[in-house]
Amino acid sequence: MKMLKSKRALSTVVTTLIILVVSVLLATVVTFYAINVTTTRVQEEYLQITNLHVWCPETGSAQAAFIITNTGGRDVVVDKITIRGVKMVGSNIYYKNVTGETSVPDPTYDSDGQGPPAGSGWEQLGTNALVLTSGDRFVIYIYNISHITPSDIGVTVSVIVFTANAQYHKETNIEAAA
Numbered sequence: 001m002k003m004l005k006s007k008r009a010l011s012t013v014v015t016t017l018i019i020l021v022v023s024v025l026l027a028t029v030v031t032f033y034a035i036n037v038t039t040t041r042v043q044e045e046y047l048q049i050t051n052l053h054v055w056c057p058e059t060g061s062a063q064a065a066f067i068i069t070n071t072g073g074r075d076v077v078v079d080k081i082t083i084r085g086v087k088m089v090g091s092n093i094y095y096k097n098v099t100g101e102t103s104v105p106d107p108t109y110d111s112d113g114q115g116p117p118a119g120s121g122w123e124q125l126g127t128n129a130l131v132l133t134s135g136d137r138f139v140i141y142i143y144n145i146s147h148i149t150p151s152d153i154g155v156t157v158s159v160i161v162f163t164a165n166a167q168y169h170k171e172t173n174i175e176a177a178a
Helices: 012-041
Strands: 047-056 062-070 076-083 093-097 130-132 137-145 156-163 167-176
Touching: 047 156, 062 076, 062 156, 076 137
Parallel strands: 047 167
Antiparallel strands: 047 062, 062 137, 076 130, 076 156, 093 137, 156 167
16 A cells, blocks of 8 residues: 555656657667668669760761770669760660670770671660670760760760669760861
């Protein structure tokens, strides 16, 4: 009977605060655990763009070339490529898989501007999708870039490669074509 009349209990406010703090801490621990599990088990996509060049001749259309490598753990489909914000047409894009080659030379300006010769391992993108499996390396040439003129030589231009999940951005200066 004496225990029921004792006034040494926690107040209702303090008890409620303790329950709330414990609940928030428990929810935080569960959230961090879930994030850790999902990020360590999900393979991420990552493309690396190197050796980017954009050339502009005194007459004719500009062209660009770069090497793209899929260094991520999943296959990637390239949706589109833009140069200076303009989507490049698939019929002007040529690619070659150079995955097995130990050294890939820096792309050079194609003086005839007509695209690589047929039957030399080069393919025209056209309406196809460019699929890079994990570890693949491709050399890509883009021809007939009409929105770059000789007055743009020396100006920085951006090339963006779009996939379903990300955008890969690289910048370079426009070079004079030799």
